[in-house]
Amino acid sequence: MLHRIVALVLVLAPTVAEAQLCEGQSAAISADGRAFGHLPYGDAPESELVTLPSEYSVGNPCVVRADMLPDLLRLFAAAQGDPSVMGQLRALSCQRSIARQRSVFCRGEISSAADRAISVAPPGYSEHSTGYALDFAVRPANGCPDAEACMAATPAARWLRLNAPRFGFEQSFPGGNKQHVKWEPWHWRWVGASGNARGAAKARFVFARARRLYPADPGVVPLVVKFSAPPPLPTPVAPPPSRSKKKRR
Numbered sequence: 001m002l003h004r005i006v007a008l009v010l011v012l013a014p015t016v017a018e019a020q021l022c023e024g025q026s027a028a029i030s031a032d033g034r035a036f037g038h039l040p041y042g043d044a045p046e047s048e049l050v051t052l053p054s055e056y057s058v059g060n061p062c063v064v065r066a067d068m069l070p071d072l073l074r075l076f077a078a079a080q081g082d083p084s085v086m087g088q089l090r091a092l093s094c095q096r097s098i099a100r101q102r103s104v105f106c107r108g109e110i111s112s113a114a115d116r117a118i119s120v121a122p123p124g125y126s127e128h129s130t131g132y133a134l135d136f137a138v139r140p141a142n143g144c145p146d147a148e149a150c151m152a153a154t155p156a157a158r159w160l161r162l163n164a165p166r167f168g169f170e171q172s173f174p175g176g177n178k179q180h181v182k183w184e185p186w187h188w189r190w191v192g193a194s195g196n197a198r199g200a201a202k203a204r205f206v207f208a209r210a211r212r213l214y215p216a217d218p219g220v221v222p223l224v225v226k227f228s229a230p231p232p233l234p235t236p237v238a239p240p241p242s243r244s245k246k247k248r249r
């Protein structure tokens with residue numbers, strides 16, 4: 001009998017899932033699949049990746065999904081044409097494979113995975129692996145490092161908030177997000193300005209859980225088509241009394 005009870009308790013006990021991050025370091029996985037707040041994502045297929053022309057990026061070449069490139073180029077062209085931005089917007093970090101993310105996350109001497117996860121998503125839990133996300137930078141930095149409040153206050157970052165959704169981009173991690181990921185004003189993911197845009201359905205599928213549970217801000221809102229209501233039918237009016245002078249019979 002005791003064996004049965006022990007077996008039953010073991011079966012019913014909540015299992016705590018863990019993800020192996022670095023050698024000897026793992027993270028508890030929450031009920032909705034998150035590690036240190038970050039949702040899980042797979043690698044983009046190599047065949048779907050293209051490189052952004054180098055004039056739009058700083059640092060390493062920026063690799064993104066081919067479906068997202070036209071909107072990204074349109075965004076840069078619009079930013080280039082705005083006098084307050086004047087081409088200061090650049091792509092700093094784009095697609096990163098899970099293997100690359102692991103090498104970034106697991107290097108260095110910072111004490112714990114939890115500490116590292118504040119500024120770098122754990123491998124297998126970064127939107128960057130999908131090829132649909134990128135970090136923008138404002139260059140020249142003019143004494144403003146890539147820090148949240150400083151970047152968010154620049155005209156280029158304000159322009160992004162106002163305009164990026166028009167090109168299908170949304171800010172994944174706004175300040176105070178319930179996902180408990182640090183505010184990242186530079187980090188945007190592409191989901192297409194409309195669900196009918198080329199490749200948008202696939203991107204929206206990848207981010208479906210994130211968008212449902214932790215909406216972006218600003219986000220790409222569903223296209224609302226407003227039909228103009230037809231004019232109301234005229235109320236039937238009783239005809240005026242006949243003024244015929246015919247005599248009644």
Ligand SMILES: [Zn+2]
Binds near residue numbers: 184187188
């Ligand atoms: Zn990012």
